[in-house]
Amino acid sequence: MTSPADWLAGARPRTLPAAVAPVLAGTGVAAFVDGVPLGDLAWWKALLALVVSLALQVGVNYANDYSDGIRGTDADRVGPMRLVGSGTATPQAVKTAAFAAFGVAGVAGLVLAATTAWWLVAVGLVCVVAAWFYTGGKTPYGYLGLGEVMVFVFFGLVAVMGTTFVLTQTWEWPALYAGVGIGSLACAILVANNLRDIPTDTVAGKRTLAVRLGDERTRYLYAFLVLVAAAAVVAIAAATTWWALLGLVFLGRAVAPTRAVLGGAQGPALIPVLAATGASELAWSVLVAVPLLVRG
Template sequence: MTSSADWIAGARPRTLPAAVAPVLAGTGVAAYVDQVALVDLQWWKALLALVVSLALQVGVNYANDYSDGIRGTDADRVGPMRLVGSGRATPRAVKTAAFAAFGVAALAGLVLAATTAWWLVAVGVVCVVAAWFYTGGDKPYGYLGLGEVMVFVFFGLVAVIGTTYVLTETWEWPALYAGVGVGALACAILVANNLRDIPTDTVAGKRTLAVRLSDERTRYLYAFLVLVAAAAVVAVASATTWWALLGLGFLARAAAPTRAVLSGATGPALIPVLAGTGASELAWSVLVAVPLLLA
């Protein structure tokens, strides 16, 4: 019988900062551009956006577990436990959990759409479809080297800009810049994960971007994404307040995982890089959002 601890592990809690970060960043931008006091901010909308983001992340994780499990991709893993691959849960149960998480995201999203703009429903549908077909379906795009592109778009640009929009109902350039920074670090999490899995993914026929680029170039890509995130801090600060440059403090947290990647860490040695990169993304959003909220 699958324990609650197994389900929590299967939800991959180390990846959840990637869901929290864009909402924090988007909320900070919204507070700054609307010049509203913290007590006057529509926090209930921000919380609903957080529910959407977290539920989508958990849904993606379970869907990935299910799809990779039934394909046998997770049969010989180096990383954390997978529910289907390890046999601790049936494929049907994990698939049900994935769609339950998507359902939670859909309900929260419907409330936001009803109180903001109904066209957001279409955005939500695209997000869920993209989440499922990352590793699901006959031709999952995650197996074609497009995973990083979709992570950048949905867990960076869409999540940040979307959060700002539901709070302001306007387009804001700082939200785009923040989306680039958050998206770059979200991509870095996936790059580190796929770098670790190059040997097993190659055998399983999973042509991730890391497999296509090879080990060395994937490591350079990781470092490049960290630099993009740093440049995005400067862009946000130039469009808002220079206090946002405090966001560059994320580099202190990003130093260790970047050093591990560039020094040639492999296999289990790359597992802490995932948590470190997630923490770096969360630090980026907090250190950028707080000055914007207080300004």
């Protein structure tokens, strides 16, 4: 029997900050551009956007577990336990869990679409399709080195700008800049994950971007993404309030994982980097969002 603790581990809770961060950032931008008191902000929409983001993240984690598991990619893992690869849960059960999570995201998304704009349904469907075909289907794009691109687009640009839009029903430049910052750090999480898995992915035929770039250039890519996130803070501050520069304090949290990556950490030594990068992304979103909420 698969225990609740096993299902929780399979949901990969260390990746969930990547789902919370874009909603925080998008809400901060919305509060600033609308200039409304915090009590008048449509917080229920922000909460629904958070449900959508978290459910999609859990869904893609289970979907990845299922697809990699049935392909045998997770047969020899360095990182945390996988439900299918370890035999802890059946492939069908994990697949069902993935679509249940997508269903939760769909219901919350429908409510947002009904109260904002119906074309958001199409955006939601594209998000679910992208989540499934990351490692699912006959030609998963995650195996072609496109995973980072999709993470940047969906867990960065779409998530942040979408949150701002459902709250303001307008398109805002600061939301774009925030999407770039959040997307860069979300990509950094995946880059660190794929850097760790280069040896096993190479054997399994999984041609991730890390496999294509090689070990050294992947490490430089990680550091570059952290710098992009810092540049995005400056762009947001220039477009809103200079108090947003408080977001640069996230670099204090990002120093240790960046040093580990550039220092040549391998295998299990990269596992803490994933959690630290997720914490850096969450810190980025909080430190940027709070000044925007207050000044707004």
